[in-house]
Amino acid sequence: MNFIIDFDKHYPDSKTITLHRNYRSTQNILDSANRLIQYNPDRLDKDLLSHKAAGDAVVFSNLDDEHDEAYWIARQIKRLHDEGVSYLDMAILYRSNYLSRTLEKVFMNLNIPYIIYGGLRFYDRQEIKDVMSYLRMVSHGDDLALRRSIATPRRGIGEKTLDKYFEKAKNENVTIYEAMKTDDSASKRIKDYVNMIESFKKFYEENGSIESLIYKILEDSGLRKAFEKAEEIERLENVKALIGEAKEFQDNTGEGIAEYVQMVSLYGDREEVLDGEYIRLMTIHAAKGLEFDTVFLMGMNDGIFPNRNSVLESKHGITEERRLAYVAITRAMHRLFVSSNAGFNYVMSQRNKPSRFIKEMEHKETVHDVRGIRQSESPDKRYMKKFQRKLSLRPADVVVHDDFGEGIVLKVDTDTVKIAFNHPFGTKTIMRNFSGLRLKGDLT
Structure with a gap:
């Protein structure tokens, strides 16, 4: 990289031609990429300009935990698909492979077809x-x-x-x-x-x-x-x-x-989708050279992205991570959704906080989706409130459980609900305030 930056010093008679025009992404997406990469020192000065219009605003959201983040992504996907956007035109990018686990389970529960591009499903x-x-x-x-x-x-x-x-x-x-x-x-x-x-x-x-x-x-x-x-x-x-x-x-x-x-x-044991429409889930490294109408960049938490090990192992680690984020952003053609969560991360043994890259990406046309999130409260208070709400249920309601899948409500008590789940789980009694229990069709 230093050789490219110092090329004109080694070859003083050379002429630099900067290619500013971008034919893939809208200007709002490029503005986020331009703002981010400006934080890298010793870079060639170049801001990309779109051949397209400004387009939709880049949307950010910080959810309560990984389950809420997965359901938030699923909600956006369902809405876009209902509006006519093909699953094949949408992709979900993440920095580390383990992040696909919760998303895969939510997609299976909601019958959203997906494949892991260039890799294997979590299980x-x-x-x-x-x-x-x-x-x-x-x-x-x-x-x-x-x-x-x-x-x-x-x-x-x-x-x-x-x-x-x-x-x-x-x-x-x-x-x-x-x-x-x-x-x-x-x-x-x-x-x-x-x-x-x-x-x-x-x-x-x-x-x-x-x-x-x-x-x-x-x-x-x-x-x-x-x-x-x-x-x-x-x-x-x-x-x-x-x-x-x-x-x-x-x-x-x-x-x-x-x-x-x-x-x-x-x-x-669920069969993998091999044909028809499906969403592609992949690491950012696997996405290099690809482009999609709509991109979801998930798991944007410090330690995940930028990756903690990469930052600690090299003095240029944060610079390389920022370049990788630039690649992720510029995979999107028309829509970009960026999400993080405030839940506990068992891989890093700590509570998540939003990535520093989110602040660096922001510009006047970016939007924060804060529906259902109390930004004035600490992550700990928001997390505990999830276990204080009780789902309103009646017998015969169809529900979806994060682990047991779909079931039918048999009996509702003050603090618990009795549910008959599909084979092999059978009938189980669940706390009504369990955050991983939702009415079927409710993605909030």
């Missing part, structure tokens, strides 16, 4: 399947979970050994794990694996916390070391997001590991 990612295989072993010990957990990390137990236990299990009409557990002549490696799984089961029976169990699995199984050795920071971020989800699931539902495994299976 299809290798590290998520690895951790879930251990949770499934603790929950019910199915054969597929055993084969995955016994091979990740590798334990020196080969296919011939597994085939032997498969035959033993078939003859005894038990699972492979039960066949291993009852084999007095098992090898040390098999016994070590069985002892590890039994220790996880005992830990959960005594502790009852899925969050704590996952941390123990990461340490005792060797998964954490495997991720760190491979410098797989992104995989660790995804696992931390899963831990946060597990904690919220238990805190909000009071359910245990069997129900959590069922919930993940329900979302993970």
